[in-house]
Amino acid sequence: MVLKVKKFIGLILVVCVLCTGTAYADNYGIIDSTVDANATMTRAEMAKIVVTLLGLKDGADESKGSTTFNDVNVEHSLSGYIHIANQLKVVEGNGDGTFTPNEAVTFDQAVKMIVCALGYKPKAESMGGYPNGYVTVAMQEGVTRGITAKTNEPIKIKDIHKMVDKALTTPVMVQTGFGSVVEYQVFDGENGVAFSTLETRCLNPSSFYVTYKSNNIILTDKDLKSATAVASNTDDLYSLEFTLTEEGKEKLAKATEEILKAPEGENYVKVISGEIIAKPKVVAKLDSGKFVVQGQFSKSKADAIVKAISNYENE
Incomplete structure (x- = not known):
């Protein structure tokens, strides 16, 4: 038998914020x-x-x-x-x-x-x-x-x-693989790999997560109302605005204090939809009840995320 660890590509949307859990x-x-x-x-x-x-x-x-x-x-x-x-x-x-x-x-x-x-x-x-x-x-x-x-x-x-x-x-x-060559997938959310932990897989399954870098969950899809792609002023890049429920606003407001403590150059987010599609710096903020990720997405990527969120909300 050959032990082979293999990466997995799936559909899940995660926003990971560098911070302590x-x-x-x-x-x-x-x-x-x-x-x-x-x-x-x-x-x-x-x-x-x-x-x-x-x-x-x-x-x-x-x-x-x-x-x-x-x-x-x-x-x-x-x-x-x-x-x-x-x-x-x-x-x-x-x-x-x-x-x-x-x-x-x-x-x-x-x-x-x-x-x-x-x-x-x-x-x-x-x-x-x-x-x-x-x-x-x-x-x-x-x-x-x-x-x-x-x-x-x-x-x-x-x-x-x-x-x-x-x-x-x-x-x-x-x-995931059986027979003479046994394959295993590590769901680490990196390089096109889906994201799955015991918390997300067994205790708090959702389609959308906002987490700390440590992967501790801040928000799930239950805390979202909608997502919108907004055109930026430069380079044809788009921002994403996630509108939160009242409970979601409270959760994120509590987390924001910790998020802002991250050192300069380390305060960034990862936006993942099956794979990491952006790693913007110092771009996440709570603005008028919306969680905003500023100007880091192509039109196609932004639209794909908005569509995914819309599908989650309609399930």
Whole structure:
């Protein structure tokens, strides 16, 4: 078998703004922010987090019951999550028919679960497997950035929180080819590649996004009323004006304070419709209830985006 990572071209419109993101695990109820951040978490609780990340919480509640592990009985409160995580090969037990659900999850174990949820298991296995291959992939994707936990030791909830926040916005990898040559697509939004993360794919699916550079979502298509192409004064370039709902205005106004903190030369946006079609500098502003991207588009590109937004609104 040949492991081949392949780019994917699809249709999605994303506006990415360089800026710092905030903790997002709390927003989706993935981690209880009221618990002791310095405490540890069980393997069963970590399985619940990963299944929730994948948008399968309802399915887990319905799957409560017996599992393939002889130490996870019908009465275990998280048996449904463990069952689904096992079915998805996110967890595979200890090799002796047990899962030890109540043991503290270690750094290596938590990393493996998250890397598997992101779809990077084949890459991790090709780089040595558990634990080093998974730790390496997590480092490459920035999932463990800022984590102080040590390998093979129980990991604190505060570090799991950091990893989950990063995992939410990390581009996913999906198998698309089968047979002797297996192909995988990384949906990173770059160079003609569609954009997809656990947040956009599993927890907040939409056709349009305004995000920070970190990929944290600011706006979705639910926050838009319309898009308009406006002719500029020079070079036959067009601006785009996105008219926002009242809720959209409030969301963007809150984000604007952070956006304006970006250093000169780094405050830019990416406009993506299947692929990146513009990288204008210091061009995004909130003006009379409209999110404006100034003078960076050809007529055909601007019209294509307006048409796409119109189609989203009519769905």
